[in-house]
Amino acid sequence: MILDKIVEHKKKEVKELKAKRRSLKEKLASDKISLLAEIKKASPSKGLIQPNFKPDVQLKAYEKAGAAGISVLTDQKFFQGSSQILKQMRKLTELPILRKEFIIDPLQVYESFFIGADVVLLIAAILTDQELNKFLDICRELKLEAIVEVHSLADLKRVLKTEAEIIGINNRDLNDFSVQLKTTAELAAELEKLGERDNHYLIAESGIKTKEDLDFLKEIGVDGVLIGETLMRAESPAAKIKELGLN
Numbered sequence: 392m393i394l395d396k397i398v399e400h401k402k403k404e405v406k407e408l409k410a411k412r413r414s415l416k417e418k419l420a421s422d423k424i425s426l427l428a429e430i431k432k433a434s435p436s437k438g439l440i441q442p443n444f445k446p447d448v449q450l451k452a453y454e455k456a457g458a459a460g461i462s463v464l465t466d467q468k469f470f471q472g473s474s475q476i477l478k479q480m481r482k483l484t485e486l487p488i489l490r491k492e493f494i495i496d497p498l499q500v501y502e503s504f505f506i507g508a509d510v511v512l513l514i515a516a517i518l519t520d521q522e523l524n525k526f527l528d529i530c531r532e533l534k535l536e537a538i539v540e541v542h543s544l545a546d547l548k549r550v551l552k553t554e555a556e557i558i559g560i561n562n563r564d565l566n567d568f569s570v571q572l573k574t575t576a577e578l579a580a581e582l583e584k585l586g587e588r589d590n591h592y593l594i595a596e597s598g599i600k601t602k603e604d605l606d607f608l609k610e611i612g613v614d615g616v617l618i619g620e621t622l623m624r625a626e627s628p629a630a631k632i633k634e635l636g637l638n
């Protein structure tokens with residue numbers, strides 16, 4: 392396959408990059424809730440979120456406030472993101488970086504690796520079982536970590552048949568953008584019931600805004616939270632992180 396040939400051709404670069412990969416799993420293994428802080432200018436549900444978008448300033452605030460990792464939107468059409476922003480962030484931080492993108496082609500997994508991501512998002516609902524398995528294989532080969540995103544019990548059951556180690560529960564329904572934190576509670580309970588909680592890391596994603604939300608999620612026992620809009624809108628992201636009790 393052509394992609395294998397490219398990787399072969401870039402062997403030295405691949406080896407160097409692999410050796411430098413930063414681990415999100417290591418952070419998720421800690422006792423406290425890990426914060427994945429997101430850099431995003433706009434979204435399809437909210438339009439422009441931050442007109443005064445300064446990714447480098449945002450990153451430094453996240454870093455200083457103790458974020459465990461950074462999520463960077465690279466999708467241009469809906470989020471006004473770019474690979475360029477991720478590359479820029481890579482130069483500025485040693486925290487693990489999640490590439491937030493609608494990954495539907497193996498090429499995008501390789502691309503994520505070469506632009507400097509440590510973690511990719513694989514959304515179960517837009518991938519077949521075969522694609523999911525294949526993309527997870529590529530991740531393993533490149534020492535990339537993957538957050539496999541679920542929103543329903545059907546998604547979760549499919550994902551549990553794969554080698555996925557980090558499960559992201561998206562509280563947002565990507566069909567109508569409605570957000571319910573209880574999605575995390577329900578699916579975490581299912582995970583427990585199926586006896587699969589202990590061998591997975593769990594991240595709650597989307598719609599997290601207040602200290603009460605965090606208390607709710609703490610009760611459920613998630614390992615991490617992914618927060619975007621609340622931090623992008625905050626006058627001081629660092630103060631907001633503190634307020635949420637995440638530093």
Ligand SMILES: O=P(O)(O)OC[C@@H](O)[C@@H](O)c1c[nH]c2ccccc12
Pocket residue numbers: 429491492493514540561596597598599617618619620621
């Ligand atoms: O801004 P919020 O509500 O805190 O959400 C962050 C993150 O969960 C969200 O950006 C997200 C989760 N899964 C996605 C998939 C594609 C694009 C975006 C996302």
